Amino acid sequence: MYLVNMLPKSSTINSLLQASLQICALIAISCVGLLNISCGIFETTIQRTPEPIPVPLTSTAKIDENNSLLVHISGEINSPGNVYVEYWSTDTRRLRSKTYESLGTTYTAHATRLKQSTQYSYQVFGINKDGEYAPGPKGLFNTGILPEGLSNAEFRVIQGQFTQELIFMEFRQHEFVGLVAFNKTGDVVWYFQPPDGEQPYVMSQRPNGNIVYLAGYKGGTTALGIVEIEPIGNEIARHLDDCQGYGPIHHEIQILPDGNVMYLSRDILWSGITERPFPQEGDTIGIWNPVTGSAKVVWNIFDFISPIDRVEPISNYRLPGHPLWGGCERDRSVEDWSHGNSASMDSDGNIIVSLGHLNQIISIAPDYKSLNWRLGGPGSDFSFTSHRDRFYAQHTAIPLENGNVLLFDNGNRRPESEGGQFSRAQELSLDMDNKVASTVWEYSHPAKLFSICCSSVERLDNGNTLVMFGSDFADICCRIFVIVEVDQDGRVVWEVHHTSPGKPNQYRVYASNSIMGEYEVQPSID
Structure with missing residues (x-):
């Protein structure tokens, strides 16, 4: 205003100057964080109080009482704020934990992705908020041994190097039941044991x-x-x-x-149909909201497909020799008609479902009120370019961004004219x-592996595909589950053979780059 008051009292000049000042003011508002803003008419300096850096004062590392590969690091800081931990060993890369907010002037951080029986160094x-850090205490900790059962498992790298960091898997074996993650060199680096009686066999990571x-x-x-x-x-x-x-929930989350x-x-059509007068078990889709606790079935196969469309003999399977529900009373007259084994949402909200006992993949509209198409099996909307394009008893049908569908074709009862069972x-x-x-x-x-059940595929962000052959015909003592990463040209990038004495099969595996937000870093300080 001082400059304006010294100028001639011309309404035109005043108007121009006022407009210039308004423009400069807008620029100043939009450039918050810059220290000097000049408009030619005035210069202003925005002062900002420096963000304090919390300084860790003490630290203690303790192995979790229920998990030998989980370490909790706690202590005090000089003022409330955020902390992270870097940790490493002589034969592992340096990892940085995610950032943890303190509770007042005390903090707790967690070290994950650890090898068994290893001494680690760490620093807090x-x-x-500006990313400025202050070094705190250093220390050591030692991890424990793996639980019985898991300690006998082997993940033997046959060739190559995995382009991701980790593989998660469900683990169901008589001595160890839970979830497991192993790294690209085949070391178990995380596990979870559920409450007694639970057997995780599908998972998804947020x-x-x-x-x-x-x-x-x-x-x-x-x-x-x-x-x-x-x-x-x-x-x-x-x-x-x-x-x-x-309970009826199965195969997919x-x-x-x-x-x-x-x-x-699942649902059961207890009356059966005229052509097949036995109770028919079919698939439903539900949505669970973990925040509110509500769960609702939003789709039922019996509203869209009739059990008259079936594949003999697999659509007729019953208890006790086959893995179905049979209702709460485990009724042995119920037939496992459709046997869904995967469901996945595409980018448009359509749901792609694999119906293993129908040799069919279907697409469900986002409002769950109609089918977009049926692919393969009885009632298919599509023909195939070649008879060798047909699939049998498939698992993990996944929609891709290019509109294609990726699946694991188990090949059960594939005719010899189409290549036989592989x-x-x-x-x-x-x-x-x-169509x-x-x-x-x-x-x-x-090796022309043939996996009669289970198995999975996953398209990685780099365009490669993770493939897992989840069953083997060897004695249950010595079954080998083969995991490979393959590129678009069919070249094997990485191959692992997983064995665990007494494990009957492996349902799926899942690629990941982190367990709890940890990632590889160079040292913050030398």
């Missing part, structure tokens, strides 16, 4: 590291419910299934973009105008 750092798993029961495909945990083992939420133990959890469940990862391109499906990529192991 305080950090402010961006913050939390894991949602299906709490299976007695080695079958029934459930106690769905559980969300932190990687340190704390339970966050739980949904109890119907008829506890032998997927964390949706809105944070809710989609799952497969398993493969397969990517199908769908010509929606002409023709064509194989555009596939991978089968050179």
Whole structure:
């Protein structure tokens, strides 16, 4: 204003100057954080109080009483703020934990992705909102040994190097039941043991590291419910299934973009159909909200597909020799008609479901009120370019960003004219105008592995595919489950052979780069 008052009293000049001042003011507001802003007419300096850096004063490292690969590091800082921990050993890379907020002037951070029976060095750092840090105390800790059962498991790297950091898997073996993660060199670096009686056999990981798993029961495909945990083992939420133990939830859980959890469940058409007068078990889709606890079935296969469309003999399977529900009373007259084994949402909100006993993959509209298409099996909307494009008893059908579908083709009862019984990862391109499906990529192991059940595929961000052959015909003492990362040209990037005495099969594996937000770093200070 001082400059303006010294200028001639011309309304035109005053108007121009006022406009210039307003423009400068707008620039100043939009450039918060710059220290000097000049408009030619005035110069202003924005003062900002420096963000204090909390300084860690003490630290103590303690192994979790229930987990030999989990370490809690706690202590005091000089003022409330955030801390992180860097930790390393002589034969492991330096890792940095995620940032933890203190509780007043005390803090607790967690070290994950640790090898058994290893001495680690660590250092605590305080950090402010600007990323400025202050070094704190250093220390040592030693991890323990793996639990019985898990200690006998082997992940033998046959060739190559994994392009991701970790593999998660469910682990069901008579001596150890839970979830496990191993690293690219085959070392177990995390595990979780659920409450007695629970057998996790499907899982999904949130961006913050939390894991949602299906709490299976007695080695079958029934459930106690769905559980969300932190990687340190704390339970966050739980949904109890119907008829506890032998509940209908099965085979799939997927964390949706809105944070809710989609799952497969079951219904039974007790009257059967004229052509097949036995109770028919079919699939449903439910949505669970872990925040509110609400769960609702939003889709039922019997509203869209008739059990008259079936594949003999697998659509007729019954208890006790086959893994189905059978209702709360485990009725042995119920037939496992459709046997869904995966469900995944695409970027448009459509749901892709694999129906293993129909040799079919379907697409469900986002409002769950109609089917977009049916691929393979009885009632298919598509033909195939070649008879070798057909798939059988498939698992993990996944929609890709390019509109294709990736699946694990188990190959059960594949006719000899189509190559006989072998398993493969397969990517199908769908010509929606002409309703023709064509194989555009596939991978089968050179040993011509045939996995009669289970197994999984996953397309990685780098375009490679993670493939797991989840069953083996060897004696149960010595079964080998083969895991490979394959590139677009079919070259094996990494191959691991997993064995665990007494393990009957492996349902899925899941690639990940972090357990709880930890990541590899260079030292913050020398």
